[in-house]
Ligand SMILES: O=C(O)CCC(=O)C(=O)O
């Protein structure tokens with residue numbers, strides 16, 4: 001763990017034992033660092049340049065900063081966030097000529113972005129569901145105003161990697177339900193090898209919304225089991241009710257603030273978590289990219305994630321996005337920088353996002369295995385398709401969880 005956080009990544013043998021290769025996680029982590037240092041550059045471009053520099057983050061970053069270097073193409077973001085009514089209106093039933101009620105094939109191709117807005121489309125084509133206008137309008141505006149005030153004291157999350165301090169390209173605050181939980185967070189919980197020192201208790205408004213979110217999410221989980229799993233709860237999904245006992249509040253102050261491609265840490269949530277993400281203020285694009293298709297939960301609609309593009313969900317003020325089980329295992333998500341936004345009447349160009357999470361008692365830090373250096377491990381899952389395609393990861397390891 002120590003080595004992972006502070007030094008160059010260790011090497012390991014390939015499956016045929018002939019050559020050493022960096023650990024698989026390092027490329028994702030390196031990309032996350034580069035994305036945070038150069039948020040204006042497309043991920044694929046970053047990867048190309050990183051590969052051209054044999055995985056050297058520092059050299060890649062230097063090249064990107066250098067004025068004499070060939071300038072990579074800037075992200076081509078649209079002036080306004082695209083919207084559309086429903087995919088179903090684009091699929092015609094051949095026999096009747098009427099819009100088809102059948103589930104259309106996923107239209108997203110590698111290199112392209114599919115914009116989804118309609119809740120039914122989102123539920124069919126992504127691991128998420130969405131509820132627009134979740135709170136009464138006045139309550140949503142009051143929560144937004146309260147959190148804009150709170151966000152004045154938020155910090156950029158920062159962590160140390162390969163002797164470089166990396167900070168996230170937005171600010172955030174962390175909230176729990178009680179003083180006891182707050183103290184536990186300070187004493188026992190680790191994040192990327194460090195601790196969150198600024199832990200707060202939920203404000204009265206966050207607390208009130210938490211109760212409604214919790215009720216809605218538990219119904220949505222049951223609904224998804226009915227619609228997507230033939231009324232049988234998948235074994236991997238937690239069986240206890242979902243409890244929103246922690247909340248990260250993110251603040252994106254202006255169009256360039258963002259969060260790069262990532263999955264949320266499973267260490268304290270456990271496998272197949274549900275995360276509820278409530279958006280307030282200016283609309284931003286939440287992007288999803290499928291990274292795995294080998295897990296049993298994957299459907300035939302997504303035969304090869306490398307051949308599908310990203311899906312963008314514009315998240316408007318007062319919308320509740322529920323990231324269901326498999327979102328963290330089989331997909332990555334991001335909030336991309338954007339060139340122009342349509343200002344929100346209360347917050348202007350600022351977006352507030354609250355992710356309510358269930359820190360499960362079975363995954364309390366007292367159960368987290370520690371590295372020999374004393375630092376608690378991080379719960380990860382094996383789901384990288386590229387590795388299996390290249391023969392660097394065995395297919396039977398698919399879906400296995402391990403502490404790193
Ligand atoms: O702002 C968002 O919509 C996403 C935030 C997120 O991914 C996170 O907090 O992990």
Ligand SMILES: [Fe+2]
Pocket residue numbers: 262263264333
């Ligand atoms: Fe996230």
